[in-house]
Amino acid sequence: MSAPGRPPTANPAVPGTAGRPTTRVELSGGDVVLIVDDVPDNLSVLHDALDESGYTVLVATDGEQALQRAAQARPDLILLDAVMPGLDGFEVARRLKAEPATATIPIVFMTGLTETDHVVAAFDAGGIDYVTKPIRAREVIARIAAHLQAARERRQARQALDAFGHATLAVRSADGRIVWQTPLARDLLRGWALATPQPLQADGARSMQPVLGEDLRDWLQAQTVRVATGQESQPLTLARQGQRLACILQAATGEDEWLLVLQEQSDQATLELLAQGFGLTAREAEVLHWVVQGKTNRDIGDILSLSPRTVHKHLEHVFAKLGVETRTAAAGRALKLIAAGRPRGAEPPA
Incomplete structure (x- = not known):
C-alpha cells in the first residue's frame, strides 16, 4: 500500500x-x-x-x-x-x-x-x-x-443460478424493463434478439435498463393477467434452426416485477434424423417435430412464424411422405424413428 x-x-x-x-x-x-x-x-x-x-x-x-x-x-x-x-x-x-x-x-x-x-x-x-x-x-x-x-x-x-443452467431475469410487466439479469440470461436475450436498449428520453439520454422486445413483452403481460385471474401461466417457446428457447414465468418478486427463466435446448439432431429418415425438407421436419410435441397447427405457426394454412400444407406433404393420414399416425411413426435413432431403411417394421 x-x-x-x-x-x-x-x-x-x-x-x-x-x-x-x-x-x-x-x-x-x-x-x-x-x-x-x-x-x-x-x-x-x-x-x-x-x-x-x-x-x-x-x-x-x-x-x-x-x-x-x-x-x-x-x-x-x-x-x-x-x-x-x-x-x-x-x-x-x-x-x-x-x-x-x-x-x-x-x-x-x-x-x-x-x-x-x-x-x-x-x-x-x-x-x-x-x-x-x-x-x-x-x-x-x-x-x-x-x-x-x-x-x-x-x-x-x-x-x-447460471451454474445450474437457470438463465434468470427480473422484469417489469408494465413496460418490459429488465431490472436485473444473470450473465447467461443476458447472453440468451442478446443471441435471440429479445431485448433492446431503452428509447431515448426527453433529455437525449437512455435509461440504464434494456427492455424486452415487443413479442416477449406482450407474452409477459398476457401471463400476468392469467396469474391475476387465478390461472396458470403458459410458457412461450421460440424456435429457429434446430434451437428452442422456452420462456417461463416463474414468480412475482414485487409490485409489477416478475421473475423469468429462459431455457435453451437443441433439436438439431432430432430434426436431422426426421429429415433423413423420411425424406423431409428442413421445414417439414420442424413441423413434424412439433406435431410429436402435441402442438396444434396454430401453435406450430406461432412457434415457426407461419400461418396455420402454411402449416397445414406442410403437414399434407409430411403425411404423403410417411404414408399416413392422421396426426396421430404421423407422430407414432416419428416417435418410433426417434426411439430407434435410425433412418427409414433401418427402421423396425410397424
Whole structure:
C-alpha cells in the first residue's frame, strides 16, 4: 500500500480501451474502488483513506476517463462526483448502466447538492447511494463496505443460478424493463434478439435498463393477467434452426416485477434424423417435430412464424411422405424413428 499522504497520481492508472471489448484487469490487493472527481484534494483524501483500509484504488478526473477506467478495470464499486465539467456524473452513470459489462457495478454518488431533485436524479441515473460533501472518510468507508457485501451476495446468487443452467431475469410487466439479469440470461436475450436498449428520453439520454422486445413483452403481460385471474401461466417457446428457447414465468418478486427463466435446448439432431429418415425438407421436419410435441397447427405457426394454412400444407406433404393420414399416425411413426435413432431403411417394421 502507499504511505499516508501519497498523492493519488501515484496510484497505477489503467489505460482506457473505449470502443472494443475488454476483460477485467486483475489488480493485486482488496476490492477495487474507482474514485471519480475533478478536485485533486478530494481525490487525495479518499485515495489515502481507502488505501489504508485495504482497497485497491483507481482514480479518474473526468467523465470520459471514468468510462475508460471502468470498462478496462471493472471495479467493484465506483465513487462518482455528480457535478463535473464535460460529462457530469449523472450521464457517466447512465452510460455505465447501459453497458452489460459495467451495468452491475454499484455507484455511490458524491455531491454537495442535497436538493431533492439532485438526489432523485442520482438514483434515476443508477446510483445506489450518495454521500454529501465535505466528504467524511469514515462514513464513506462504512457505506462502501456495506454496498460491496450486498453486491457480492447478489453476484454469487446470479452465478449460482447460471451454474445450474437457470438463465434468470427480473422484469417489469408494465413496460418490459429488465431490472436485473444473470450473465447467461443476458447472453440468451442478446443471441435471440429479445431485448433492446431503452428509447431515448426527453433529455437525449437512455435509461440504464434494456427492455424486452415487443413479442416477449406482450407474452409477459398476457401471463400476468392469467396469474391475476387465478390461472396458470403458459410458457412461450421460440424456435429457429434446430434451437428452442422456452420462456417461463416463474414468480412475482414485487409490485409489477416478475421473475423469468429462459431455457435453451437443441433439436438439431432430432430434426436431422426426421429429415433423413423420411425424406423431409428442413421445414417439414420442424413441423413434424412439433406435431410429436402435441402442438396444434396454430401453435406450430406461432412457434415457426407461419400461418396455420402454411402449416397445414406442410403437414399434407409430411403425411404423403410417411404414408399416413392422421396426426396421430404421423407422430407414432416419428416417435418410433426417434426411439430407434435410425433412418427409414433401418427402421423396425410397424
